[in-house]
Structures are given as structure tokens and as C-alpha cells.
Amino acid sequence: xxxxxxxxxxxxxxxxxxxxxxxxxxxxxxxxxxxxxxxxxxxxxxxxxxxxxxxxxxxxxxxxxxxxxxxxxxxxxxxxxxxxxxxxxxxxxxxxxxxxxxxxxxxxxxxxxxxxxxxxxxxxxxxxxxxxxxxxxxxxxxxxxxxxxxxxxxxxxxxxxxxxxxxxxxxxxxxxxxxxxxxxxxxxxxxxxxxxxxxxxxxxxxxxxxxxxxxxxxxxxxxxxxxxxxxxxxxxxxxxxxxx
Amino acid sequence: xxxxxxxxxxxxxxxxxxxxxxxxxxxxxxxxxxxxxxxxxxxxxxxxxxxxxxxxxxxxxxxxxxxxxxxxxxxxxxxxxxxxxxxxxxxxxxxxxxxxxxxxxxxxxxxxxxxxxxxxxxxxxxxxxxxxxxxxxxxxxxxxxxxxxxxxxxxxxxxxxxxxxxxxxxxxxxxxxxxxxxxxxxxxxxxxxxxxxxxxxxxxxxxxxxxxxxxxxxxxxxxxxxxxxxxxxxxxxxxxxxxxxxxxxxxxxxxxxxxxxxxxxxxxxxxxxxxxxxxxxxxxxxxxxxxxxxxxxxxxxxxxxxxxxxxxxxxxxxxxxxxxxxxxxxxxxxxxxxxxxxxxxxxxxxxxxxxxxxxxxxxxxxxxxxxxxxxxxxxxxxxxxxxxxxxxxxxxxxxxxxxxxxxxxxxxxxxxxxxxxxxxxxxxxxxxxxxxxxxxxxxxxxxxxxxxx
Numbered sequence: 001x002x003x004x005x006x007x008x009x010x011x012x013x014x015x016x017x018x019x020x021x022x023x024x025x026x027x028x029x030x031x032x033x034x035x036x037x038x039x040x041x042x043x044x045x046x047x048x049x050x051x052x053x054x055x056x057x058x059x060x061x062x063x064x065x066x067x068x069x070x071x072x073x074x075x076x077x078x079x080x081x082x083x084x085x086x087x088x089x090x091x092x093x094x095x096x097x098x099x100x101x102x103x104x105x106x107x108x109x110x111x112x113x114x115x116x117x118x119x120x121x122x123x124x125x126x127x128x129x130x131x132x133x134x135x136x137x138x139x140x141x142x143x144x145x146x147x148x149x150x151x152x153x154x155x156x157x158x159x160x161x162x163x164x165x166x167x168x169x170x171x172x173x174x175x176x177x178x179x180x181x182x183x184x185x186x187x188x189x190x191x192x193x194x195x196x197x198x199x200x201x202x203x204x205x206x207x208x209x210x211x212x213x214x215x216x217x218x219x220x221x222x223x224x225x226x227x228x229x230x231x232x233x234x235x236x237x238x239x240x241x242x243x244x
Numbered sequence: 245x246x247x248x249x250x251x252x253x254x255x256x257x258x259x260x261x262x263x264x265x266x267x268x269x270x271x272x273x274x275x276x277x278x279x280x281x282x283x284x285x286x287x288x289x290x291x292x293x294x295x296x297x298x299x300x301x302x303x304x305x306x307x308x309x310x311x312x313x314x315x316x317x318x319x320x321x322x323x324x325x326x327x328x329x330x331x332x333x334x335x336x337x338x339x340x341x342x343x344x345x346x347x348x349x350x351x352x353x354x355x356x357x358x359x360x361x362x363x364x365x366x367x368x369x370x371x372x373x374x375x376x377x378x379x380x381x382x383x384x385x386x387x388x389x390x391x392x393x394x395x396x397x398x399x400x401x402x403x404x405x406x407x408x409x410x411x412x413x414x415x416x417x418x419x420x421x422x423x424x425x426x427x428x429x430x431x432x433x434x435x436x437x438x439x440x441x442x443x444x445x446x447x448x449x450x451x452x453x454x455x456x457x458x459x460x461x462x463x464x465x466x467x468x469x470x471x472x473x474x475x476x477x478x479x480x481x482x483x484x485x486x487x488x489x490x491x492x493x494x495x496x497x498x499x500x501x502x503x504x505x506x507x508x509x510x511x512x513x514x515x516x517x518x519x520x521x522x523x524x525x526x527x528x529x530x531x532x533x534x535x536x537x538x539x540x541x542x543x544x545x546x547x548x549x550x551x552x553x554x555x556x557x558x559x560x561x562x563x564x565x566x567x568x569x570x571x572x573x574x575x576x577x578x579x580x581x582x583x584x585x586x587x588x589x590x591x592x593x594x595x596x597x598x599x600x601x602x603x604x605x606x607x608x609x610x611x612x613x614x615x616x617x618x619x620x621x622x623x624x625x626x627x628x629x630x631x632x633x634x635x636x637x638x639x640x641x642x643x644x645x646x647x648x649x650x651x652x653x654x655x656x657x658x659x660x661x662x663x664x665x666x667x668x669x670x671x672x673x674x675x676x677x678x679x680x681x682x683x684x685x686x687x688x689x690x691x692x693x694x695x696x697x
Contacts, residue, residue: 028329030329030332030394031332034332034391037387053371053372053373054372054373054376057373057376057377057379057380058376060380060383060384061376061379061380061383064383064384065380065383065384065386065416066383066413066416069383069386069387069390069409069412069413070413072390072391072394072409073390073406073409073410076390076394076402076405076406077406131372132372132373133372133373133433178580186657188652188653188654188655188656188657189655190657191657192657213658214658214659214660215658215659215660215661216660217658
């Protein structure tokens with residue numbers, strides 16, 4: 001490790017670990033997801049550190065930018081108070097899980113550490129000779145093109161399968177579409193607008209004066225039902241000569 | 245006068261620490277000043293378009309109004325809603341600002357210049373995947389908005405946040421695909437190299453004279469440019485795509501519960517994102533810091549030294565003007581229309597365009613042998629299919645208006661008669677009454693005055 005790499009590594013390693021622990025320990029599902037976002041960002045930086053800038057940024061765009069965003073989207077739709085239940089269904093399950101988890105992490109960690117302790121990176125210059133992106137592209141589209149396409153077919157199958165499973169078949173007419181609702185709104189017998197207020201085109205501002213529809217007819221719906229419909233006579237509605 | 249002034253990737257990463265500090269602080273200050281001037285610019289231009297004077301009180305031309313508003317906002321009470329998630333509520337605006345500012349770090353502001361005796365590019369840094377960094381920053385900026393909406397603990401902000409996340413994911417796809425076309429032509433993802441690739445177009449011999457085609461990708465890749473610009477308007481939540489803060493539906497969307505400095509941070513992030521995205525557009529499609537042809541033919545030194553900073557700034561201001569113009573002109577889209585535009589219009593057009601561009605690139609490659617005929621055939625078949633399957637836009641001529649009204653079933657919504665005469669305005673009556681004050685008898689005098697006039 002060069003100095004810069006070591007410094008960045010030792011700075012970024014703590015947020016990465018804190019994110020991993022926080023993701024397991026926090027009760028709130030959204031806080032868990034946010035801690036995971038922190039870890040994924042740090043992992044992206046680690047990729048960039050190890051001369052793989054394309055994978056590092058793809059990690060940030062795809063995993064943190066898109067996939068975790070979808071996670072958050074779903075969690076928010078579920079509701080903000082969706083916390084984990086703390087009741088143990090199996091007795092001693094939590095203790096066993098903690099012990100086994102720590103043991104497994106220790107095993108993997110020591111194994112990797114002993115295997116890679118004093119190794120130096122081999123062939124990094126050759127791999128990145130024509131540029132990192134070009135190197136990945138030439139591998140993906142020549143040697144591994146079949147594996148690449150098979151993976152994408154697998155992902156598409158998964159997406160189509162999820163859609164088939166989650167799709168609810170609705171009978172025609174069960175749920176009205178937006179254009180249908182608009183047509184129904186303007187169909188005969190339905191009043192499309194807000195109800196006219198009292199006194200619209202009326203000769204008086206009394207609440208008992210019914211509003212007028214655009215064709216001039218009076219509408220009873222504009223006044224309260226306990227009030228009798230009342231229209232002023234021309235004599236009553238004319239100016240009383242009080243101005244000036 | 246230096247001729248070899250285009251920075252290469254090897255020129256980055258050798259600056260001394262104080263030079264890096266100067267560049268970072270300068271870019272940060274650029275973002276802040278652009279926000280101050282941007283708000284002023286937007287309000288002045290919108291006012292001009294609405295035939296109003298606009299800002300003209302604080303300072304010359306109202307230039308200090310934004311500063312005054314900012315100071316006033318900073319001294320307001322900072323309200324923390326009771327149902328808010330306190331930590332996330334606090335961090336959400338900072339996330340938005342950090343992401344907007346970070347994407348400015350890979351924008352090339354100019355060529356190699358000399359700062360205190362050091363030859364250095366006018367750009368904070370450049371990496372082989374710099375454009376992906378811009379995409380990543382705009383993708384991460386959603387977190388600020390979504391988390392702000394969620395952490396507020398009330399309904400309208402949550403709706404705004406959800407809209408924003410769906411919107412940004414949809415439009416980031418179109419944005420990424422338009423950038424792919426730029427990568428295909430320039431062969432690189434580093435911003436400084438993309439600017440260099442747009443320096444000069446192909447040279448053609450036409451009637452003995454050498455004519456160089458335009459190098460700007462805005463011309464060569466016009467569909468990508470248009471789609472990219474539409475996508476960044478959606479990505480920065482600007483009108484007509486400002487659905488997350490649609491004030492007629494959601495109060496202020498994700499910002500509803502925010503006040504004081506946190507609200508200002510959201511405003512700052514919006515304007516910095518607008519400037520950063522305009523700068524990215526200028527870099528990717530409008531030749532970056534290079535002056536266009538008429539200037540360079542007259543003045544050979546236009547692209548050296550510190551002058552490019554000016555050209556770049558002019559391009560950014562023009563793009564910001566388009567943002568403001570859109571806001572002043574277009575009404576806000578409905579949510580389903582907006583989603584349909586993203587997924588059913590921009591995305592298919594982009595895919596077809598990239599496919600044909602790739603075919604064209606392969607076709608022009610001298611190594612392609614018989615493959616040329618396959619590509620040509622594919623193009624022809626595509627055009628024939630398009631012509632055959634094009635939906636015919638002819639509609640039967642509609643009935644005249646009178647018949648349409650007559651054919652309405654009974655009970656339809658009442659409409660005024662076709663020969664409606666507008667009744668005399670009550671105001672006219674009053675004018676007459678003012679001219680003839682007197683003891684006008686109830687019910688008769690006013691009416692008669694109306695008939696006479």
C-alpha cells in the first residue's frame with residue numbers, strides 16, 4: 001500500500017464498519033438502510049483506491065443510487081414506524097446467531113488476512129494498460145460475453161417473474177382509468193364543477209338566493225336545504241338611490 | 245502564449261496542497277456566488293417575461309436582494325417538528341448541498357494556466373470516469389430530498405419525497421443513455437478529454453476549400469443533447485418538472501416542514517445543482533471552455549490563458565437562462581404525463597438513436613468488411629417497418645359545434661345559449677348614477693339611464 005492509499009483506507013474503514021454495525025443494530029428499518037448506504041459508499045471508495053475507478057463509481061450509482069433508493073421507496077410506502085419486533089420466537093436464537101456470526105466473521109477475516117498478508121498486487125499495470133474502462137469493456141465483450149449475457153438474461157427473468165407474481169389481474173371495468181373517470185364526470189346528469197356558490201349571477205348577496213347555472217336556470221343545490229328558495233323582485237333588487 | 249495547453253490526464257494529481265485548496269475554495273465560492281446571482285437573475289428574468297420590474301430595491305438593480313433574503317432566513321426560528329426524525333431531518337439538506345457541490349469538482353473551467361508559477365489545469369481534478377462521478381452525485385442528491393421528505397414526519401413532504409425518488413430514477417436512465425452517445429464519439433469518460441475531443445470537427449474537402457465540420461456534440465448528437473437537457477431539468481426538480489415541490493398540490497413538497505438555515509440549504513442545493521448541471525451540459529455538448537468558431541477565426545489566442553473562463557461562464561449563463569425561460573413559460577406537468585414522457589418517449593428515442601449511432605460508427609470503420617451490407621440492410625428494413633407501422637394521424641372531420649350541442653342527451657351540463665348577449669355591467673350603472681345624482685325612484689331611474697347609454 002502506498003501512503004495515500006493507506007491514509008484513505010484508515011480514514012474510510014471506520015465509517016464502513018460503523019455503517020455495517022449500525023445496519024444490524026438499528027431498530028428502525030429506514031435507519032438500517034441508511035447505515036447500509038454509508039457502507040456501500042465506503043466500499044465504492046475502496047474500489048477506487050484499488051485502481052478500479054469504474055467499478056467504484058458503478059457501485060455508487062447502481063447500488064447506492066438506484067437499488068438502495070428503491071429499498072427506501074418501499075420502506076417509506078410500508079410506513080415510517082415499521083420497527084423490528086424484539087420477541088424471540090426460538091429460544092436462545094439471538095445468542096446463537098451472535099456467536100455464530102462473530103465466529104464466522106473471525107474465520108473468514110483471519111483466513112483472508114493470512115492468505116493476503118504480504119502479497120503485492122500482481123498485473124495491475126497490465127490490466128489497466130489501456131485504461132480501466134477500456135480494460136473492463138474488452139474483457140466483458142470478448143472473453144466473458146457469454147457469461148455477461150447469461151447474467152443479464154437471468155436478471156430479466158427475475159424481473160419478469162416478479163412482475164408475473166405481483167401482477168393482479170383486474171377484470172375490465174373493475175378499476176376506472178383516468179380518461180374513463182373524466183368522461184363519467186362530464187356525462188349527463190353529473191355536475192362536473194364545484195357546486196355554484198349562493199349569489200352567483202344573482203341579484204342579491206343573500207345566502208338564500210340560489211346561484212344560476214350557465215344557461216340561466218336557478219340551482220337549488222347552491223343554498224342550504226333549511227333555507228327556502230327566495231328570489232328578489234325587480235323592485236327589491238333595483239338600486240335604492242342611496243349612492244351619493 | 246502556450247500552444248500545448250490541453251490538459252491530459254497525466255496533468256492531474258500533481259498539484260501542491262495549497263493549490264488544491266485554492267481550487268476547491270474557488271469552486272465552492274463559484275457555487276455560492278452563482279446561487280446569489282442565480283436567484284437574482286431568475287427573478288429578474290421571470291419578472292421581465294411577466295412585464296414587471298422585478299427586484300429593484302436592495303442595491304443596484306436589486307442585486308443584494310438575495311443576500312438580504314439569505315441573512316433574514318438565517319435569523320429565523322429553526323423549527324423542529326415534533327414528529328420529525330431528528331438526526332435524518334438535520335442531515336438531509338446537507339446531503340443535498342454536498343452532492344450538488346461535489347459534481348462541480350470535475351468540471352473543466354479552462355485550459356492549463358499558470359497560478360503563482362505553477363502550470364496547472366483550471367479544474368479541481370479529473371479522473372478517467374469523471375462523467376460517472378457527475379451521474380453518481382446527481383443520483384445521491386435524491387437522498388437529500390427523499391430523506392428530508394420522510395424525516396419531516398408529515399404527509400405532504402413524504403409525498404414530495406416519494407415523487408422525487410421516482411422522478412429522479414426515471415430521468416437518470418435517459419440522462420445516462422444520452423451521455424453514452426458522447427462516450428461513443430469521444431472514446432473517453434474524462435471531462436477534460438471530452439472537451440478536447442470537441443475542439444475540432446472532421447475536415448472535409450469541398451470545391452477545393454477545407455471546411456471543418458462543427459465539433460460540438462450538441463450539433464453532432466442533437467437528439468442526445470435535447471434529451472439530456474430535458475433529463476437534467478427533471479433531475480434538478482426545476483419547472484415544468486418541479487413535481488416534488490408542486491405548490492398547488494403539496495404545499496411545498498419535501499421542504500414544507502423546513503425553516504431557517506435548513507430551508508436555505510435546500511434552496512442553495514437547487515441552484516448549485518442547476519449551475520452544476522448547466523456546466524456539465526456545456527462541457528459534454530457545447531465544447532466546454534472553448535470559444536466557438538467565429539471568435540477563434542478572428543482571434544487565435546481566445547482559447548489560451550484565462551480567457552476560456554469567460555467563454556465557459558457565458559455558456560453556463562445561457563443554459564441557466566434556458567432553465568429560467570422554461571420556468572416562466574411552461575405550466576407544470578401532471579405526474580402521469582411526466583412519467584409517460586420519461587419512459588415512453590425519451591427512453592425509446594434514446595435507445596433507437598444509440599443503436600443507429602453505433603451502427604453508423606461500425607459502418608464508417610474501415611475494418612468492417614461485408615458487415616456494412618448487413619448494417620445497411622438493417623437500416624432499410626427499419627425504415628420500411630417504421631413507415632408501415634407509423635400510426636396514421638388522419639381523423640374523421642368532427643361535426644360542427646351547433647350539431648354537437650343539439651346531439652347532447654337531455655340532462656347534460658347546461659351551457660349558455662350560442663347567441664348569448666353579455667348583460668350590461670353593474671359598474672356602468674354606477675357610473676351613470678354618479679352623473680345623475682338625485683332622488684331616483686326605486687327600480688326605474690337606473691334602468692332607464694342604462695337604456696339610453
